[in-house]
Amino acid sequence: xxxxxxxxxxxxxxxxxxxxxxxxxxxxxxxxxxxxxxxxxxxxxxxxxxxxxxxxxxxxxxxxxxxxxxxxxxxxxxxxxxxxxxxxxxxxxxxxxxxxxxxxxxxxxxxxxxxxxxxxxxxxxxxxxxxxxxxxxxxxxxxxxxxxxxxxxxxxxxxxxxxxxxxxxxxxxxxxxxxxxxxxxxxxxxxxxxxxxxxxxxxxxxxxxxxxxxxxxxxxxxxxxxxxxxxxxxxxxxxxxxxxxxxxxxxxxxxxxxxxxxxxxxxxxxxxxxxxxxxxxxxxxx
Amino acid sequence: xxxxxxxxxxxxxxxxxxxxxxxxxxxxxxxxxxxxxxxxxxxxxxxxxxxxxxxxxxxxxxxxxxxxxxxxxxxxxxxxxxxxxxxxxxxxxxxxxxxxxxxxxxxxxxxxxxxxxxxxxxxxxxxxxxxxxxxxxxxxxxxxxxxxxxxxxxxxxxxxxxxxxxxxxxxxxxxxxxxxxxxxxxxxxxxxxxxxxxxxxxxxxxxxxxxx
Numbered sequence: 001x002x003x004x005x006x007x008x009x010x011x012x013x014x015x016x017x018x019x020x021x022x023x024x025x026x027x028x029x030x031x032x033x034x035x036x037x038x039x040x041x042x043x044x045x046x047x048x049x050x051x052x053x054x055x056x057x058x059x060x061x062x063x064x065x066x067x068x069x070x071x072x073x074x075x076x077x078x079x080x081x082x083x084x085x086x087x088x089x090x091x092x093x094x095x096x097x098x099x100x101x102x103x104x105x106x107x108x109x110x111x112x113x114x115x116x117x118x119x120x121x122x123x124x125x126x127x128x129x130x131x132x133x134x135x136x137x138x139x140x141x142x143x144x145x146x147x148x149x150x151x152x153x154x155x156x157x158x159x160x161x162x163x164x165x166x167x168x169x170x171x172x173x174x175x176x177x178x179x180x181x182x183x184x185x186x187x188x189x190x191x192x193x194x195x196x197x198x199x200x201x202x203x204x205x206x207x208x209x210x211x212x213x214x215x216x217x218x219x220x221x222x223x224x225x226x227x228x229x230x231x232x233x234x235x236x237x238x239x240x241x242x243x244x245x246x247x248x249x250x251x252x253x254x255x256x257x258x259x260x261x262x263x264x265x266x267x268x269x270x271x272x273x274x275x276x277x278x279x280x281x282x283x284x285x286x
Numbered sequence: 287x288x289x290x291x292x293x294x295x296x297x298x299x300x301x302x303x304x305x306x307x308x309x310x311x312x313x314x315x316x317x318x319x320x321x322x323x324x325x326x327x328x329x330x331x332x333x334x335x336x337x338x339x340x341x342x343x344x345x346x347x348x349x350x351x352x353x354x355x356x357x358x359x360x361x362x363x364x365x366x367x368x369x370x371x372x373x374x375x376x377x378x379x380x381x382x383x384x385x386x387x388x389x390x391x392x393x394x395x396x397x398x399x400x401x402x403x404x405x406x407x408x409x410x411x412x413x414x415x416x417x418x419x420x421x422x423x424x425x426x427x428x429x430x431x432x433x434x435x436x437x438x439x440x441x442x443x444x445x446x447x448x449x450x451x452x453x454x455x456x457x458x459x460x461x462x463x464x465x466x467x468x469x470x471x472x473x474x475x476x477x478x479x480x481x482x483x484x485x486x487x488x489x490x491x492x493x494x495x496x497x498x
Contacts (some may be wrong), residue, residue, distance in 0.1 A: 017437035018384035018411060061386050097389060103346035137346075166341040175344025228436055230471050235436045241413075 001277055002046040002090065002222060002260025003039035010035070010050070020062040025074035032075065042267035043274030046258065047087050051075040051122065052094035057106070057114040061097060069121040076125040083229035090129040090158070091122040093144055100139055102153060108143055115147035117148050123152035131224070132159040133196045135261075136172040138184045145188040156259075158192035158220045159185045163207055164199065170207055178207060182214035187244050194220035197262045199227055200239055201247040208254050218257035225264030237264025245272035252280045290326040294360070297330030300350025309358040313417045319365045323402075325495065327358045329342055331400060338485045348485060349393065352400025358489060359402055373404055375495040378420045379430040380408035382441035388436035390464060390484070394430060397484045414444040418452055427495050430487065431477075433464040443475035450476075456483065459494040 010021050013031040024031055036047045054072045056065040064071065072091075079089055084148055096114055098106035119130060130148045135141035148157045161181045163170040170178050178195075185193040193215060195207045204223040211219055225237035225244060248259055257279065261269050289293075289312050296304040305327075309419070312322045334351040336344045366373065377398055381391045388410040398405045406424055408416055421429050442462050449455045462472050463481040469487045472480035476493065481487035 012439065016384075017435050018386060099349070099389070103349040168341045171341065171344065173345055175346065228466055230468070230474065235466070 001044050001270070001274055002220070002258055003042075003044040003048055004261030004265035004267065005224075005263050006035065006048065006050055006052070006092075008130065008264060008266070010227060012098040017045075019028065019076050020053065020059065020064055022050060022052070022059065022071045023062070023064065024073065025050055025078060026067070029078040029081075032078035033082040036079040038267045039270055040083050040087050042270035044260070045087055046260065046262075047079050047083050048090045048092045049075040049079045049122070049127070050092070051118070052133070053097075054122075055093070055096050055114040055118045055172050057096040057098050057111065058094070058202075068117055072121040073125055076122055080125070086106055087159055088128040089126075090131045091119070091127040093122075093130060093132045093148070094134050095140060100137060108139065111140060112143040112147050115144045116151050119148050120151040123155055127155060129192075130155050130157045131220075132157065132190075134196050135161045136157065136176070136276050137174040138176040138181060141181075142184055142188040143186060145190045149189045150261075156191040157189065158187070158194070159190040160194045160196040160220055160222065162173075162197040163195055163203075165203055165206075170210065172202075174190070178210040179214045182211055182217075186215060188216055190217070192218045192220045192258065194222075194256070196220075196222035196260075197224050199203060200224065201226075201244050205247060205250045205254070208251055214253055219255070219256040220260070221251055221256050222260040222262045223250050223265075225260040225269065228264060239264070241266070241268040241272035244269050245276045247275050249280065271274075290317070290322065290329070293322070293326035294333070297327060297351055297354050298333050299359070300347060300354050302350075302354040303334075305354040309361045310457035313361065313365065314376040319362060319371060321371055322358075323362060323366070327355055327362070328402075331355050335485050335488070342413045345393070348453060349396060351405075352397045355400035355402075356396070359399075374402045374497040375428065375491070376404040376406065376424050376426040377428040377430055377491055378406045378408065378417060378424060378426045378480065379432070380412035380417060381408035381410035381432045381434075382438050382445070383411055383413045384441060385433050385435050386410050388432070390434065391432035393484045393485045394432070394463065395479075397488050398430075399429075400491065401493075403491060414441065414448045417445050417449075418448050418454065420451070421449070421458055422454060428491050429460045430481075430491075431460065431462045433462075433467065436466045439464070439466060439471065440475075442477065446476045461487065461490050461494075 130142040201223040225239040293308040392411040459478040
C-alpha cells in the first residue's frame, strides 16, 4: 500500500500557484512531515518524498538548480522524521520537463546526469525505494532507471508511466504502448513497473491487465481520482474514496503488488483502499 | 515521383535536411511558390495531422515534421513576401501568470510555426496586460493561453476580461489549452475555443483565420 497525492495537499498548506512545490522542503518541512504522517495514519506502508520535480533540469525552471542537493535531502529527511521506521520511504522522481533530441532540444546525457545528481543526493540519505513516475517518454524513463542503478545499485527501483486511452488502445502522449513500456523498463533494470496518474481507476484496471500480459515483474499502480472538473469556482476530482477502493479489488485480483494514489486522492482514499487490501489479504489467507 | 511529392513525403518523415534541400531545389526549378507550399509542405503536414488524429503517429513524429516544415517555410517566406502571398496570420501565445509550465505551450508554438503562422511567444508567467498589449501592437488574430495548474486557470478569464475592457475582444479570438482545462471551462470564461492538443490548436487557429 502506497500513499496518495502530494500536490493537492501542498496547496492546502500554503504552496502558491507558480511556486516550486519542492521548495516547500526547505521552507516548510513541517508541512511535509504532516502530510507523511496523515498518509501513514491512513494505512500506507510506503510514503513518498516530495522530490517529484527535484531533478536539476526541472528545478532550473525556478532558478533553483543550485539547491538540488539541499531540496532533495530536506525532502527525504522531512518524510523520514514523520514515519521513522514504521513505513518504507520511497523517493519520487518525475520527468525532467525537457524533450529529448531529436524531437526536442535536450541531449539525453544531460537528462541522465540530472537524474544522477538528484538520486545521488537522495540515496546518500537512505530510502527503501526509488519511484520514477509520470513518465511519458520511454527513452527518458530508461535514462532515469539507469541513473538510479548507476548511483544507488542497492536500492530497488520502481518505474511507472502515464497512459491515455485511444480508440487504438493505451498509449503515452509520446506514443509508448504498455507492451513497449513493460519491455523497456524491465530491460533498463527496473525492479517494479506499472502506471500512475492517467484518467481514473477504471482505465487503470485495463492498463494493469495489459501489463500482466507482458511482464512477470511486480506491478505498481497509482491512479488519480479521475480528471478534475470545475464545480463553481472550485475544482473537484470525481472519484470518491469508496469508488476508488471498490475498484481496487479488481487490481488486487489481477495480482497488482503495490497500490497507491495520484492526483486528487487523499488520506481518505488511502484509508478506504487499506480496508479493501486488508480484506483481500484476509480472504486469501483463509 | 515528382519533387513536390518527395517534399511532402520527407516532411511526413520529419527529415529537416531533405525538406530544406527539396524546397531549395523546387525554388531553383522555378516551380510556383504557391504550389511548393500547397502541394509540398502543406500537403505533407495535412497527412501528419490526420495520422496524429487517428493515433497512428504521436507527438515526437509531429514535432519532427513541424520542424521540417519550418525549415521549408523559412526558404519560401522571402518569395511569398515578394509575390504578395499572404502569411496565414499572427498568433500571440504564452503560459499565464503564476504558471511556469511551458512544454505544452512550446509544442503548440512549434506546430503553429510549422503550419506557417507567425508566432509571438511571450514565454511563461505572463500577466494579462502583456497578452493584450502584444496582441494590439502586433495586430494578432489570435491569443493562445496555456495553463497546467488548476490554480492558474482563472488568470485566463482575466485575459478575456481585459481584452473586452480594451475594446479589442471583437477583433481577436482567444483560445485556451492545458491539462486541467475543458470545453466547459473555456465556455464559462468566455474564450472562443478549448484546444485539447497541439494539432487541435493548429486546426482552431486555421479555422479562426479562415486558412483551413
